[in-house]
Amino acid sequence: ARERDFEELVGALPNTVIDYTSPVLDSVVLTKLGKDLSRSGNFLGAYRVISREGKSLIVFGGYPGLRRHLTAPIYGINHPKVVRMGVGKSAANAMLRSGLLLTLIISPVVRTIEWLFIDEKATLELVLARISTDITKGLIATGIGYVGSAFVAAAFGSSVVAVAPIAAGIAVAVTITLTLNSIDEELALTQKLADSLADARKDWLITTGRIRWEFNYYFSTPEGALDFIRRFPGNRSW
Incomplete structure (x- = not known):
């Protein structure tokens, strides 16, 4: 009953909040990017990374004037708009850092709430064990997801479909999370x-x-x- 109260208040069960907050946030970025690219012609719009005067630049295809966020044809690779939209290596690094930080923050908070209001009979050792495995699984899933994202970006070569690396990173992270949860449950x-x-x-x-x-x-x-x-x-x- 208390788990249902938690789900009604937060919108998901404790394990779901811990495991999938980061992928959900990444999915929001992916959706936002896809909509912006669709405005200028194609959801699967691509970008190229070029070098000019020692600076790395990202060149987008399509019609920039029709987009709501990426309104210029060229951006520096570290431009805030590019990073916020999850495009390029700098954005991938930023998403990796935020994913790791979320893992380190969310698990202790949610597990403590779970202990105080849902599973009051749990021992302190069990709570600490849950936090430890949550963080370990989260770090592994986030790290491998980042590798998957980088691999997909590299596979496209000079012209990268903008949404592909983010989508790949999310898919890999979720798959790894499900696998690790299954292993944890099977081996206790x-x-x-x-x-x-x-x-x-x-x-x-x-x-x-x-x-x-x-x-x-x-x-x-x-x-x-x-x-x-x-x-x-x-x-x-x-």
Whole structure:
């Protein structure tokens, strides 16, 4: 019931929010770019990267005056409009950084909300394990998606269909996410990590408890003080 409340409030379940926020945001950029290119003639409009006076420039085809965002025929490769529309290597790098940042931020926030309001019986170790696997899977999926995007862009050569690299990156990232989730579920990796953290916590509590007891014994009791002194060489005759 609480998961349904979360879904009604956010629009998706916790796992969906964590796994697919970045691809959804990338899809928004893809849709925006596709619409802009369609205005000037073709959804599959291409661009070329040229070099002039040591500067890399992106040259778009079609009729720039009909577009709403990319209204010039040529832009610098680092131009804010180009980066915002997800075109070129600089834009791909920016999307990679934002994807990694989203992964690092969203998982801890959502898992904490899930723990406090949905799965209150979950242990701290399980919550930490979920965050750890979320981040690991997210980094892998985002990184491989970036590689897929770069590979597609390179495959087109001198004339790149503008929407292709973004679409490829999204498709690869989603596929990798689904695969990693399946592996995690089949092998129970998150639960195993939680169990390992729980064991480590128990060992730590036992160790610190023993250290605390020894400290209190040796430094808070007369018998302990004598035993502590006897431990030094030359004092064993006491």
